[in-house]
């Protein structure tokens with residue numbers, strides 16, 4: 258564990274490497290009935306830092322999680338490896354092309370994207386019932402759908 262912590266601290270500052278038991282427990286569950294205690298929770302804030310986290314160490318199972326989302330029902334949001342939490346720094350949303358497209362970072366909550374698109378009379382295709390908590394990283398990775406989006410409206414260009 259000490260080795261793991263030392264290695265992570267070479268990549269990220271101490272404030273963004275969480276190895277205390279209380280912090281690991283705080284991130285140990287999603288909305289499923291599974292419970293996995295991560296070895297560490299890390300919070301990268303740049304693409305370079307994310308790349309470094311994913312390259313280190315190869316034997317450890319890591320899992321990206323947009324953050325407070327964690328609404329997955331089948332244990333997708335938990336890991337006993339390294340949990341890469343993106344919730345604090347990845348919340349940008351920019352409507353483009355007169356609202357016909359939107360560029361989002363992974364920790365933007367789905368309903369917030371719809372809020373940003375409202376002036377253009379547009380919304381994103383996926384409409385999971387958890388849209389006020391689920392984040393774009395989780396919505397895309399899970400290919401989340403909803404009662405209204407069917408197949409056609411669920412199309413998203415990544």
Ligand SMILES: Cc1cc2nc3c(=O)[nH]c(=O)nc-3n(C[C@H](O)[C@H](O)[C@H](O)COP(=O)(O)OP(=O)(O)OC[C@H]3O[C@@H](n4cnc5c(N)ncnc54)[C@H](O)[C@@H]3O)c2cc1C
Nearest residue numbers: 323326327328329333363386387392394395396398401402
């Ligand atoms: C009350 C309730 C209602 C729900 N209703 C629906 C519904 O109608 N339709 C539906 O499809 N689902 C539904 N779900 C399931 C779940 O909410 C969705 O799948 C949602 O999209 C998950 O988003 P999240 O941000 O919570 O992701 P998380 O649970 O945090 O993560 C989901 C998966 O995505 C991965 N992931 C997250 N962020 C990233 C990233 N940045 N890069 C790479 N991988 C990433 C995680 O590793 C994990 O495997 C519901 C859940 C609840 C609790």
